[in-house]
Amino acid sequence: MRNPIKFGLVAALAASVSASAAMADTVKIAFIDPLSGPFAGTGTNGLHQYEFAADRLVNEAGGVLGGDMFEIVAFDNKISPKESLIQLQVAIDQGIRYIAQGNSSGVANALTEAIEKHNRRNPDDRVLFLNYSAVDPALTNDKCNFWHFRFDANADIKMDALTDVMAGDDSIKKVYIIGQDYSFGKAVAAAAVKNISEKRPDIEIVGNELHPIGKVKDFTPYARKIVSSGADAVITGNWGADMLGLGKSVLENGYTGPIFTYYAAADGITAAFGETGKGSLRLVAEGQINPPVSMRATEYYNAFKEKYPEGNISQARITNVIEMLAKAINEAGSATDVVAVANALEGMEHEGLWGGKMMMRPQDHQLIQDVHIHAHTDDGITFDYDNSGFGLVVENTVTMAAMDSPTTCEMKRP
Amino acid sequence: MDLILVNIIDGLVTGLLLFMLSAGLTLIFSMMGVLNFAHASFYMLGAYFAYQISLALGFWMGLLIAPLIVGVMGAGVERYGLRRVHQYGHVPELIFTFGLALLIEELVQFIWGKNQMPYQVPDVLNFTAFAIAGNSIPAYKIFMIFISVAIFIGLLYVLTRTRVGMIIQAALSYPRTVESLGHNVPLIFMGVFGVGTALAGVAGVIAGPVLGTFPGMAFVLGSIVFVTIVIGGLGSLWGALVASLLIGWVTTFAKSYNIAMSDILNGIGFSTPENLSDSLWRDLWTVTSPQIADILPYILMVLILIFRPYGLFGKRDA
Numbered sequence: 001m002r003n004p005i006k007f008g009l010v011a012a013l014a015a016s017v018s019a020s021a022a023m024a025d026t027v028k029i030a031f032i033d034p035l036s037g038p039f040a041g042t043g044t045n046g047l048h049q050y051e052f053a054a055d056r057l058v059n060e061a062g063g064v065l066g067g068d069m070f071e072i073v074a075f076d077n078k079i080s081p082k083e084s085l086i087q088l089q090v091a092i093d094q095g096i097r098y099i100a101q102g103n104s105s106g107v108a109n110a111l112t113e114a115i116e117k118h119n120r121r122n123p124d125d126r127v128l129f130l131n132y133s134a135v136d137p138a139l140t141n142d143k144c145n146f147w148h149f150r151f152d153a154n155a156d157i158k159m160d161a162l163t164d165v166m167a168g169d170d171s172i173k174k175v176y177i178i179g180q181d182y183s184f185g186k187a188v189a190a191a192a193v194k195n196i197s198e199k200r201p202d203i204e205i206v207g208n209e210l211h212p213i214g215k216v217k218d219f220t221p222y223a224r225k226i227v228s229s230g231a232d233a234v235i236t237g238n239w240g241a242d243m244l245g246l247g248k249s250v251l252e253n254g255y256t257g258p259i260f261t262y263y264a265a266a267d268g269i270t271a272a273f274g275e276t277g278k279g280s281l282r283l284v285a286e287g288q289i290n291p292p293v294s295m296r297a298t299e300y301y302n303a304f305k306e307k308y309p310e311g312n313i314s315q316a317r318i319t320n321v322i323e324m325l326a327k328a329i330n331e332a333g334s335a336t337d338v339v340a341v342a343n344a345l346e347g348m349e350h351e352g353l354w355g356g357k358m359m360m361r362p363q364d365h366q367l368i369q370d371v372h373i374h375a376h377t378d379d380g381i382t383f384d385y386d387n388s389g390f391g392l393v394v395e396n397t398v399t400m401a402a403m404d405s406p407t408t409c410e411m412k413r414p
Numbered sequence: 415m416d417l418i419l420v421n422i423i424d425g426l427v428t429g430l431l432l433f434m435l436s437a438g439l440t441l442i443f444s445m446m447g448v449l450n451f452a453h454a455s456f457y458m459l460g461a462y463f464a465y466q467i468s469l470a471l472g473f474w475m476g477l478l479i480a481p482l483i484v485g486v487m488g489a490g491v492e493r494y495g496l497r498r499v500h501q502y503g504h505v506p507e508l509i510f511t512f513g514l515a516l517l518i519e520e521l522v523q524f525i526w527g528k529n530q531m532p533y534q535v536p537d538v539l540n541f542t543a544f545a546i547a548g549n550s551i552p553a554y555k556i557f558m559i560f561i562s563v564a565i566f567i568g569l570l571y572v573l574t575r576t577r578v579g580m581i582i583q584a585a586l587s588y589p590r591t592v593e594s595l596g597h598n599v600p601l602i603f604m605g606v607f608g609v610g611t612a613l614a615g616v617a618g619v620i621a622g623p624v625l626g627t628f629p630g631m632a633f634v635l636g637s638i639v640f641v642t643i644v645i646g647g648l649g650s651l652w653g654a655l656v657a658s659l660l661i662g663w664v665t666t667f668a669k670s671y672n673i674a675m676s677d678i679l680n681g682i683g684f685s686t687p688e689n690l691s692d693s694l695w696r697d698l699w700t701v702t703s704p705q706i707a708d709i710l711p712y713i714l715m716v717l718i719l720i721f722r723p724y725g726l727f728g729k730r731d732a
Binding site: 212222245249267 | 420534545548550628704
């Protein structure tokens with residue numbers, strides 16, 4: 001071995017082969033999400049949260065089934081449904097039984113269909129789909145199947161909670177709805193109109209508008225319309241640059257009321273809003289970060305920050321995915337019999353790391369949990385986002401939101 | 415009525431911002447015949463540099479230093495990149511600037527990441543200058559207007575009243591003659607390229623805090639800048655100004671008022687088809703002005719190209 005680099009490579013290869021041989025009993029979870037391209041930031045942050053949750057909540061506690069370790073295997077889907085299906089096949093070929101995905105409902109729709117087909121045709125190596133973020137209501141309604149489990153509250157549930165809070169605020173008389181011109185933006189607008197007209201028929205919807213997604217340079221004209229409509233509240237499902245652009249523009253041009261949002265936090269948005277967003281920005285989500293609910297949650301967040309100083313726990317539900325999966329595997333007594341694991345997950349009740357009871361509703365595999373309305377502020381923030389001093393504090397909580405909400409799901413069980 | 419005044423101010427801000435980008439681009443294009451695809455990338459670099467400088471030295475130093483750095487980089491790109499590619503003709507130049515745009519975007523993502531940067535309006539300008547019927551005009555917007563107008567007057571003075579400007583104008587039309595008179599034309603080219611990119615840098619510095627500082631900011635402005643210089647006429651500073659303001663006002667007004675296509679069509683004598691949802695023309699009838707606001711400049715460009723191919727203020731055929 002004259003070439004030290006070559007020797008090193010061979011040694012590393014040998015080590016990795018022997019390592020994987022020694023850890024034959026790992027439970028692998030495929031993480032299929034964007035790790036390159038414009039949404040890589042969100043995807044990478046999610047991957048870190050998964051790896052950390054698996055290590056801290058499962059592996060350091062001795063694993064599942066008396067010693068099997070969780071391992072997160074990352075696959076880059078470039079947020080494309082087509083690419084996701086290829087990565088799904090690669091994951092299945094590697095013998096992975098658990099698929100985690102969250103960014104984009106378009107991808108989730110493609111995956112859930114492909115997984116159902118695969119499981120029907122290959123009863124010997126079935127897989128489960130752990131959807132941790134895709135919130136299209138159809139996934140647990142018309143398009144539901146036995147293999148899909150959603151750990152985030154869907155768009156309808158979030159809007160239900162949001163409008164519950166709005167309905168209790170008598171100062172709100174006029175509402176302006178604005179969103180991006182695509183399926184999710186339209187779903188948010190439709191849910192908002194439906195909920196508001198049911199709960200507070202006296203509220204006037206003074207604007208319901210869609211704008212091109214990712215193409216608006218300057219939101220000032222939209223902001224002027226919102227201000228001159230006399231709206232007391234704004235509802236938007238915008239995310240990314242569109243959220244920041246709209247929010248800043250509306251606030252800088254004289255609007256002072258609340259802006260109810262889905263995704264106005266973390267990934268640089270919290271820091272960019274800073275002082276401007278204080279007092280106006282509201283965000284509906286599960287998972288209470290501030291104030292911390294327990295010593296355990298505080299320690300967990302501190303340990304995460306130590307490992308990823310630039311990171312945020314922006315998707316608290318990821319810990320629920322890991323904990324509930326571990327519990328289900330232990331209950332089923334097997335990590336390879338995914339039907340038994342799915343049956344254990346179905347109807348499972350769980351006490352989350354971030355507080356509150358939750359239950360995986362058996363009818364449609366939608367996790368029913370507490371949904372919070374957060375406020376963007378720098379007061380009473382224990383754990384900020386983007387190291388900016390600003391973060392989200394829980395203002396209102398709807399416990400077990402939409403527990404009795406109807407579903408059109410007709411689950412076929414194997 | 416009040417809203418009209420507000421929209422005029424908003425459109426002015428948008429238009430002047432566009433002008434700062436297109437002024438540099440139109441000079442570069444008319445002088446070297448290069449469509450600089452990376453122009454908007456220099457705008458983005460301006461915003462990012464200014465953000466980085468503002469963290470250490472505050473906003474004002476950022477406004478001062480960042481455009482200088484961007485200008486020096488632009489001059490360097492001309493001296494060591496474009497000038498070498500120039501001998502192979504226009505297509506390699508185009509491809510070079512296009513590649514540069516991609517490179518800068520990747521570089522920005524590599525250094526600053528993909529997230530939004532918290533680049534904020536400075537505290538001294540973070541107040542409402544005045545309000546018109548509840549619509550507040552932030553002081554920062556007034557500041558943007560002043561900066562852009564000052565730059566326009568400065569440019570106009572240099573180009574029309576000074577010796578440097580005369581040489582530049584001569585080099586625009588007759589580079590060979592100017593060269594044989596003993597002037598260093600490549601140096602002039604480098605200077606113009608540097609100043610043009612520095613202007614884009616200034617635009618980035620002052621737009622970053624209001625329009626957001628993120629890796630996609632070059633992309634959203636990239637194509638509209640070319641539209642501006644085509645409408646205005648290549649090489650004309652006045653043309654760039656008029657076209658920028660026109661685009662600023664057209665898009666602002668189109669977005670602010672929900673003018674429905676069905677009203678216009680009814681107004682000029684067409685009646686709405688009875689079963690609209692089955693009609694072949696459904697999409698046309700249901701269009702509203704905010705939906706098409708951002709493509710109006712492109713329609714304007716097509717019309718200009720048909721009826722006045724050298725642009726509003728262009729002096730020669732494009």
